[in-house]
Amino acid sequence: MRIYSQSFYRGSTVEMAKKLLGTYLIHETPEGTTAGKIVETEAYLSCNDPACHAARGMTKRNAPMFGPAGTAYVYKIYGMYHCFNVVTNQEGVGEAVLIRALEPIEGIPLMQERRGKNEPKDLCSGPAKLVDALGITVDLNGSSLVHGPLKIGYRKGDDFDIVTTTRIGISEGADLPLRFYIAGNKFISKK
């Protein structure tokens, strides 16, 4: 396993959303290490994308999106859940990739404990689920994926096909083809 350095994250956001598929999200905590393979992502852009939190400029909430590439953006949604994003592109642009689903790889017993579920498919098959399973909290909002306890790495793996579709759970910009997932993978959030 090799951990990506800062330069990896500087590409265009759509390109990053595809490149992140098949890589590993790793979180080291006092309770143990949990890791999963990224199988589903969505891109959120600064231009012509009304669904993006940064579409109307920087606010207190979305400030990390305007930070340097490789920053974690964690926010609370619907009063009780959290979503995790990888900030991409250049500092000041305001774009990010939402991680929507993981295939559990390491620390599965810990994930089961955190989630209160035993079925592997119920552990990380959704943005709020994977945040819960890996123990990601708002403390990590704005932290670096290059230096912190939360990081992204890769190892040699099988080839796979990428499927492009429309994003989920948004009201504006819902017709844009900015969702990507690994074809045939059983751990994506939705068919």
Add this chain to the structure above:
DNA sequence: GACCAGATTGTCT
């Protein structure tokens, strides 16, 4: 399996 309502709170208008 498909469809639907409820939970719950920070953030922006």
Add this chain to the structure above:
DNA sequence: GACAATCTGGTCA
């Protein structure tokens, strides 16, 4: 004051 990049558990088949 309204809404949000969601999940869960219920009902009905």
